[in-house]
Amino acid sequence: xxxxxxxxxxxxxxEEQKRPKVEVELEKGKKEVFSLEQLKSGGYxxxxxxxxxxxxxxxxxxxxxxxxxxxxxxAAPKYSKRxxxxxxxxxxxxxxxxxxxxxxxxxxxxxxxxxxIASCGPRVRVPTACSGCEYNPNGLVDVQKxxxxxxxxxxxxxxxxxxxxxxxxxxxxxxxxxxMDLGFQGAVEPIWDEETCTGCRICGYACKxxxxxxxxxxxxxxxxxSKCLYCADCIRAxxxxxxxxxxxxxxxxxxxxxxxxxxxxxxxATFLPEEKMGQIIEKVIEWxxxxxxxxxxxxxxxxxxxxxxxxxxxxxxxLGEYAVENPKKPEFxxxxxxxxxxxxxxIIQE
Amino acid sequence: MEEKKPNDxxxxxxxxxxTNFVKTKLKLEEMNSGEILEIVIxxxxxxxxxxxxxxEEGHKIIKVEKLNSHFRLLIEKI
Numbered sequence: 001x002x003x004x005x006x007x008x009x010x011x012x013x014x015e016e017q018k019r020p021k022v023e024v025e026l027e028k029g030k031k032e033v034f035s036l037e038q039l040k041s042g043g044y045x046x047x048x049x050x051x052x053x054x055x056x057x058x059x060x061x062x063x064x065x066x067x068x069x070x071x072x073x074x075a076a077p078k079y080s081k082r083x084x085x086x087x088x089x090x091x092x093x094x095x096x097x098x099x100x101x102x103x104x105x106x107x108x109x110x111x112x113x114x115x116x117i118a119s120c121g122p123r124v125r126v127p128t129a130c131s132g133c134e135y136n137p138n139g140l141v142d143v144q145k146x147x148x149x150x151x152x153x154x155x156x157x158x159x160x161x162x163x164x165x166x167x168x169x170x171x172x173x174x175x176x177x178x179x180m181d182l183g184f185q186g187a188v189e190p191i192w193d194e195e196t197c198t199g200c201r202i203c204g205y206a207c208k209x210x211x212x213x214x215x216x217x218x219x220x221x222x223x224x225x226s227k228c229l230y231c232a233d234c235i236r237a238x239x240x241x242x243x244x245x246x247x248x249x250x251x252x253x254x255x256x257x258x259x260x261x262x263x264x265x266x267x268x269a270t271f272l273p274e275e276k277m278g279q280i281i282e283k284v285i286e287w288x289x290x291x292x293x294x295x296x297x298x299x300x301x302x303x304x305x306x307x308x309x310x311x312x313x314x315x316x317x318x319l320g321e322y323a324v325e326n327p328k329k330p331e332f333x334x335x336x337x338x339x340x341x342x343x344x345x346x347i348i349q350e
Numbered sequence: 351m352e353e354k355k356p357n358d359x360x361x362x363x364x365x366x367x368x369t370n371f372v373k374t375k376l377k378l379e380e381m382n383s384g385e386i387l388e389i390v391i392x393x394x395x396x397x398x399x400x401x402x403x404x405x406e407e408g409h410k411i412i413k414v415e416k417l418n419s420h421f422r423l424l425i426e427k428i
Contacts, residue, residue, distance in 0.1 A: 137406060200414030202421075205398040219416075237402045239411035 025104040043118040054096045058118040061129035061147030062091030071113035079106045124157040129167040139169035141186030160292035161299045171229045178265045183253040187230035191246035206237030255301035255330030262333045263301040269322040283318045356388035371403045387425045397421045
């Protein structure tokens with residue numbers, strides 16, 4: 001084997017240094033000079049293959065109307081050198097193998113159905129969300145509506161690093177709000193009406209958390225709030241509507257992430273009314289951008305772990321009565337347990 | 351209050367989810383609005399799930415009775 005000549009493959013990553021900038025038409029008629037790395041900010045992700053990119057589409061909450069989907073299916077084969085799209089983990093449809101000279105044409109065609117291109121890089125990303133409460137029986141909050149709102153108001157805002165927002169409609173939390181820079185999860189607090197209750201015991205069986213116990217004689221329930229997940233199973237199961245909704249709102253988590261070294265985000269608020277969501281997003285980003293100044297490419301979770309008391313003081317008055325008292329700071333979750341000697345890199349003040 | 355006399359009955363003891371609910375639903379579809387269906391289901395998973403599904407279909411559970419390890423439900427078709 002030693003004598004065999006090894007075939008050397010050309011590394012386009014090295015070649016790029018020879019041609020660090022290219023003239024690209026992102027919108028028809030507007031030619032600009034970009035470094036290949038810079039194109040990421042527009043949702044054009046460089047591939048291993050020379051001059052080819054993956055085009056990430058903006059699909060907030062993973063909801064893609066048929067009209068847009070048709071247009072994507074029509075346009076993608078014209079500009080992709082392959083025969084598929086990739087659905088990303090954050091619900092974006094991605095068109096791979098697109099030559100940079102085709103960006104404007106592809107964007108224009110997709111634009112006919114108002115399908116937009118997404119974004120990468122250090123900014124607020126397209127929000128992800130579950131199907132919500134419109135047709136999903138477990139859903140508690142209309143997170144699809146909220147995802148569209150976030151996309152329209154906050155998508156693309158510059159930050160130190162990527163900033164991911166996700167929404168789950170119920171405490172099953174399929175959209176892993178604890179793994180996001182900022183996450184919102186629906187919750188409902190139940191209240192029991194003794195008068196209409198017939199003591200049928202169904203609630204005790206329906207509660208998966210063991211929070212409800214029924215009196216052995218009368219069947220009347222008692223709830224242990226410290227075990228309640230606020231999923232509303234009791235409300236849905238009760239034949240006499242004796243379990244009702246006392247309050248509905250959002251559990252707010254901050255500072256989480258996945259990736260090489262995942263961080264478990266912290267719950268900072270419970271039962272936050274939907275109308276307050278926008279204000280919280282703005283304030284969290286404000287804190288991130290002021291505290292992150294000069295620190296370079298660093299996620300909010302890292303700054304939070306360093307400056308947690310400062311964040312709590314800052315956000316507490318904004319959250320008001322919905323704030324969690326003495327919230328715990330975000331913490332690393334160890335998933336690569338074989339890597340015993342890893343230490344987080346210290347944040348450098350530039 | 352006197353218990354309404356059921357128009358039909360289904361013994362769903364030993365029938366697992368979601369078959370127990372599907373059988374209930376199909377039976378209710380055959381019945382007229384205002385009629386009463388009596389079902390007997392097991393405790394555990396069936397009693398945790400079936401009433402919720404019946405409610406979500408829009409029907410009314412008018413009586414729930416615990417019999418040892420089973421439940422007897424009276425459902426009014428809406």
